[in-house]
Amino acid sequence: MRQAAATLSRMPPIPDFTALGERLRRDGFAFLEAPVTSALLGAPAALGDWPAFAASWNDLAPDTYLAAQGRHRRRRHATFAVGEDGEILRQPHQPHFQSLAYNRLQGDIQRWFEPIEQAVAEGASLQRILAFSRDLFGALAPQARRWHVEVHQFRIEALPEQAGEPTPEGMHRDGVDYVLVLMIDRHNIASGTTTILAPDGTELGSFTLTRPLDAALVDDARVFHGVTPVSPLDPSQPAHRDVLVVTFRAA
Template sequence: MSLSALDLLHRAVADAGFTFVHAPAMRALLEQQAPLSDWAAFAGSWDRLEPDAYLARTGRARRRRHGAYRATRDGAIERAPHRPHYQSLDYNPLQGGIERWFAPIEDGIADGASLRCILAFARSVFDRLAPDVRAWQVEAHQFRIEATPGHAGEPTPEGRHRDGVDYVLVLLIRRDNIASGTTGIYRVEDGREVGSFTLTTPFDAALVDDHRVLHGVTAVSPLDPAQPACRDVLGVTFRREDGH
């Protein structure tokens, strides 16, 4: 019996701890969940992200919004009350150890068709990878990295890292006038690189087992210094709620 695209994706993450999904395949997988009926509005919401005031304290620039959800295996994916994003210093030596309050994802986007479809897809994959989990704490992060002449943008200013969760989905939304931004994947045990790829086309995606691998993204710079340059991504993290 031939394996489906979802079967192959699941097997890749189970075997290697990560996988890169090209845009056409990723879009098809999402549309198997539900129509992306508000995609234009969803992608356009990146133009209304707020500055990351915490990163600005280190002399770096980034825009973002944040949303929290709870996902059960057989139930609805429900929005949770807006809360701070927290990582320990073990996972984020640059900004860990503090509660970071970011602007919330706009209501129409947070409850919109595209984001709901992405969350449902991620749950379908991560439920299969962790069949013992009954409920997940989910966070959605909208990021915009801007690059200007003489000031490279840093998608991962903390360097190679883990997010301190169970699984991560990263989806490219937009990439304008940007050079580089290569994602590297590294073994937790010894830091050896086991993969690299560049998100170049909207819907290019990566799925990561955060227990098994580190990830990092190289700095980005403008192709044309006279024009605006940005890299927009959605990051979604799943952390088991039950503590098993």
């Protein structure tokens, strides 16, 4: 079940890679509608395993850390490194860590999640998304010689008696340099609006990712971001919001 975008502040089209970099430098964030993201990624040819990639969200594991606080989310996680030569290499499985300064809900905890499946990590779609992110963020920060990259598969489940929370920590920064949020699928949900704030609380933009390949790019040092809870359109049917989150931090 699809619904129209509830876009509160629509930005003009971004015609190419260079213009996207200029937008991020100027505004600290960018909203990409699916046709733009598709063109930038070279889809469909460069995303040859997309059906299997999207289907892998059906095999995510419960987030036990969040479940302990009465919230529902499924996820998998992987870490990569980008070297000086630009090569993207998966790293041994390791915990995800954020300090309390960035995550008031689950900071200062080493959180171990189930790893992203090897076939997904090595597949054409994720490899293309990582290469695109490397090229874009590398151009924005040419002084960064190496990158620590984390990849998160998220499924936010909306229940009849409880809305799903894409960002249960509220408006936040992730403690990295750059963030890519890519819509994979949304089914039977309302809301899920992303809001971008300046450090002083001024709203800079607001938009809703509704279609596969809708995307948000964030300069994490400059702006805060958060997503409103999602609720089922039809309470009798399953409801979820699937996104890929990729973070880059200069190493």
